Amino acid sequence: MTNYGTAILATLVVLTSRTGQATAEAEALAAAQAVSNPCQEIEFLEAVHGDIKAKLATATETQQKLAEEVIMFEVGAAHARGTPNYIAYKALQALAATRQKKAAAEGSTAAKALAEATDKVSQRIRQLQILHRLTQTAASPGAATKNNAGTTDFTGGAARLSCDIPYAPRAQDHSTCANRQSKTADIQKIKGKLTAIKTIKVMQDGAFTPLKMTIRTEAGGNIAGTESAVAGKPGCTHGGAGINSANNGVAIKSITLDKTNNASTTVNLGKHGPQDKECVDGDAEENPYLVTQKQLANAICTAQNSKTPTTKTIEQTTTQELIADPDMQAIALLLTGTTTNTEPTDKQKADAVKKLFGDGTKSIQETHLASLSSGEKKINIGSSKETKTLADFAKSELAGQAIGFFLARAAQQDKQTRGATETEQPKPTCDGKKGADCKGDCVLVDGVCKPAKKGEGEDKEKTGSTNTIGSNSFVINKAPLLIAFLVLASHF
Numbered sequence: 001m002t003n004y005g006t007a008i009l010a011t012l013v014v015l016t017s018r019t020g021q022a023t024a025e026a027e028a029l030a031a032a033q034a035v036s037n038p039c040q041e042i043e044f045l046e047a048v049h050g051d052i053k054a055k056l057a058t059a060t061e062t063q064q065k066l067a068e069e070v071i072m073f074e075v076g077a078a079h080a081r082g083t084p085n086y087i088a089y090k091a092l093q094a095l096a097a098t099r100q101k102k103a104a105a106e107g108s109t110a111a112k113a114l115a116e117a118t119d120k121v122s123q124r125i126r127q128l129q130i131l132h133r134l135t136q137t138a139a140s141p142g143a144a145t146k147n148n149a150g151t152t153d154f155t156g157g158a159a160r161l162s163c164d165i166p167y168a169p170r171a172q173d174h175s176t177c178a179n180r181q182s183k184t185a186d187i188q189k190i191k192g193k194l195t196a197i198k199t200i201k202v203m204q205d206g207a208f209t210p211l212k213m214t215i216r217t218e219a220g221g222n223i224a225g226t227e228s229a230v231a232g233k234p235g236c237t238h239g240g241a242g243i244n245s246a247n248n249g250v251a252i253k254s255i256t257l258d259k260t261n262n263a264s265t266t267v268n269l270g271k272h273g274p275q276d277k278e279c280v281d282g283d284a285e286e287n288p289y290l291v292t293q294k295q296l297a298n299a300i301c302t303a304q305n306s307k308t309p310t311t312k313t314i315e316q317t318t319t320q321e322l323i324a325d326p327d328m329q330a331i332a333l334l335l336t337g338t339t340t341n342t343e344p345t346d347k348q349k350a351d352a353v354k355k356l357f358g359d360g361t362k363s364i365q366e367t368h369l370a371s372l373s374s375g376e377k378k379i380n381i382g383s384s385k386e387t388k389t390l391a392d393f394a395k396s397e398l399a400g401q402a403i404g405f406f407l408a409r410a411a412q413q414d415k416q417t418r419g420a421t422e423t424e425q426p427k428p429t430c431d432g433k434k435g436a437d438c439k440g441d442c443v444l445v446d447g448v449c450k451p452a453k454k455g456e457g458e459d460k461e462k463t464g465s466t467n468t469i470g471s472n473s474f475v476i477n478k479a480p481l482l483i484a485f486l487v488l489a490s491h492f
Helices: 003-033 038-079 085-134 293-305 319-324 326-335 346-357 364-373 390-395 399-421 458-463 478-489
Strands: 139-141 145-147 162-164 167-169 199-203 213-221 236-238 241-243 248-257 264-268 377-381 384-388 442-445 448-451
Touching (some): 085 293, 085 326, 319 346, 384 390
Antiparallel strands (some): 199 264, 236 241, 377 384
16 A cells, blocks of 8 residues: 555544544433433433443453463463473563553552442432432322321311321332333433543432422311211312211312422533543532532543553563563563673563564464463372363462472472482592503503593593593483483473
């Protein structure tokens, strides 16, 4: 592709990205403006809550994955002890531990802020669920009952009669928002667009103050009459049916809630406007059990601004990225013994990594992790035996025992190898030998027969004369090489 074509493609990518961002912001605004009651705010916040939880998971996921890789590479190194791969796995383990610390430092602040935002949104949702039930206006009177012990005069005579008429919400008013209201199309589009939210429309703080209501009462009957005179005209009524008889009565006709404060309002997430990255202050509320509209806006804004870790896991890293990684360069310089008293050059740093991993382009997943998932290995734990792949050992509770088993096996093999190479050869007995008898491993020096130094006496064994000029030959002990070969073969 020509430079001109590349430039056009890059421009199209930028324009597409900006168009997508503008669309997301438009949908986020439409979702916020669709909120007009507690149920719709709950619907809106459930989507926001899901996005914040997903971001929280991302903030901790990298750290957890790197911790798993530390164990994975330790198992791989223990099994590869005595082979060239041992140092490579130890280098990867060291790098995973280094990155884990960095991810923990990067993610701790974000994880704390996101966890607090998640809790704040959850509290607000529970708050709205209670508000939804308390603000239902569909209340109806229950059956009226006579109360002779009442203090309200229902007659003009000596007898007293009071009337109890309870009012309660209807059964369906106790149902959840999900059962009372269908999903709002615009609000559903907010899912996955946490970063695009600039404003929110929520129930105003006044909606959570003590409820105001209007109670309407009505009187009936003949105030001037007597109980006996109006026996056929009931004073306590419900649904047209009379309860006992009275000359007059007063009862509740209806209850109406004051919905003045029960309305939604728009709040910017930014302190100085919708485009401001600085979050609006979450003002302190006298009642600490309520999440106010500004506290909610602050929580959502804080979640938006929280930066999740950018550290890559080892399996995602390629060989070329390892070669350029300063941490791996420092590790490789130490493990390969190429440190100097002067600052190493960039080439020396890169070459140190190449000694361990080569100069390929594949990922570490392909070069060093995939092999741990293939081919089962057997370990002995007391009288029992366990058979798994190295990767499965690393993921199980047997990881520590597997590491111990492989290291113990390697140590035993090292001991056997050292024993074969370090066996001392008996010193030749040269004392007392004279003349032609001073041969083989002995050499005649100034008329005295002494043990020959390395290289001396060899020609004499062959020619009968003493080699006085040394020798360029050397002896290869084949036994240690055979044992070493068997040790390496046992790892595969």
